[in-house]
Amino acid sequence: xxxxxxxxxxxxxxxxxxxxxxxxxxxxxxxxxxxxxxxxxxxxxxxxxxxxxxxxxxxxxxxxxxxxxxxxxxxxxxxxxxxxxxxxxxxxxxxxxxxxxxxxxxxxxxxxxxxxxxxxxxxxxxxxxxxxxxxxxxxxxxxxxxxxxxxxxxxxxxxx
Amino acid sequence: xxxxxxxxxxxxxxxxxxxxxxxxxxxxxxxxxxxxxxxxxxxxxxxxxxxxxxxxxxxxxxxxxxxxxxxxxxxxxxxxxxxxxxxxxxxxxxxxxxxxxxxxxxxxxxxxxxxxxxxxxxxxxxxxxxxxxxxxxxxxxxxxxxxxxxxxxxxxxxxxxxxxxxxx
Numbered sequence: 432x433x434x435x436x437x438x439x440x441x442x443x444x445x446x447x448x449x450x451x452x453x454x455x456x457x458x459x460x461x462x463x464x465x466x467x468x469x470x471x472x473x474x475x476x477x478x479x480x481x482x483x484x485x486x487x488x489x490x491x492x493x494x495x496x497x498x499x500x501x502x503x504x505x506x507x508x509x510x511x512x513x514x515x516x517x518x519x520x521x522x523x524x525x526x527x528x529x530x531x532x533x534x535x536x537x538x539x540x541x542x543x544x545x546x547x548x549x550x551x552x553x554x555x556x557x558x559x560x561x562x563x564x565x566x567x568x569x570x571x572x573x574x575x576x577x578x579x580x581x582x583x584x585x586x587x588x589x590x591x
Numbered sequence: 592x593x594x595x596x597x598x599x600x601x602x603x604x605x606x607x608x609x610x611x612x613x614x615x616x617x618x619x620x621x622x623x624x625x626x627x628x629x630x631x632x633x634x635x636x637x638x639x640x641x642x643x644x645x646x647x648x649x650x651x652x653x654x655x656x657x658x659x660x661x662x663x664x665x666x667x668x669x670x671x672x673x674x675x676x677x678x679x680x681x682x683x684x685x686x687x688x689x690x691x692x693x694x695x696x697x698x699x700x701x702x703x704x705x706x707x708x709x710x711x712x713x714x715x716x717x718x719x720x721x722x723x724x725x726x727x728x729x730x731x732x733x734x735x736x737x738x739x740x741x742x743x744x745x746x747x748x749x750x751x752x753x754x755x756x757x758x759x
Contacts, residue, residue: 517720
């Protein structure tokens with residue numbers, strides 16, 4: 432559990448900083464005003480989103496690379512989709528030869544940096560798929576950040 | 592080698608599952624004469640198990656004709672959800688020749704005792720979406736039934752194939 436505790440502690444401090452910095456302004460994922468008034472678009476971007484094929488009712492993971500090109504850190508605080516009964520952020524971790532998953536409620540995304548959601552690490556877990564994931568399909572997710580921004584993700588389904 | 596080499600190797604613990612009317616019983620002993628690669632997981636595992644199974648499928652392709660000398664076996668350790676038929680079908684999604692076998696509660700107890708690892712549910716097992724903690728490594732048993740290698744998850748299929756060619 433050491434890893435997950437570290438993540439939670441880091442997330443709490445990042446969350447406080449982010450809320451303080453943003454002052455409760457609400458923005459959408461496409462554009463927001465920065466402190467110097469310059470308009471920027473697509474400050475948070477998602478690349479290379481993919482999932483494996485899976486049966487209806489099964490569990491699947493979504494992987495992607497999340498990039499924050501803004502000058503301020505942000506924190507991913509929620510993931511949502513219509514395709515599964517439950518959509519959660521998870522981190523796989525090994526401890527003493529045992530593989531476990533930790534449910535993570537927030538994940539910091541540092542300024543001008545990327546966070547990788549990748550096999551054997553952080554991933555979005557879809558539990559109780561409401562339809563099968565077939566190769567060539569695209570599934571939609573929404574990522575929600577502490578800044579108030581949201582980012583839509585379209586994830587391609589690949590053969591396992 | 593890309594994992595922990597057992598030196599000297601010793602006999603692998605027994606591993607027997609009863610199967611049911613849809614899928615026959617299976618025993619590690621039945622595979623004597625082949626190298627066996629084992630992973631203990633569950634079919635609702637979203638990340639680690641499918642990553643390992645996909646790497647096995649790549650290893651099989653990299654082995655080419657030599658794949659006939661190797662048996663890949665995914666052992667589901669989640670009797671509450673994983674039936675023999677479901678487990679077999681799940682493993683076949685990755686490669687038709689990967690064997691998927693399910694276990695009963697009694698078999699899970701026996702296997703974890705004999706093999707010396709832990710398997711346990713996390714979250715509420717009465718709900719459909721609990722997770723299961725399981726061994727991280729794949730176990731490689733040689734054609735004489737000796738435990739030779741433990742491979743961590745994340746070893747590429749091509750590297751698994753290389754290691755398997757060296758285990759005779």
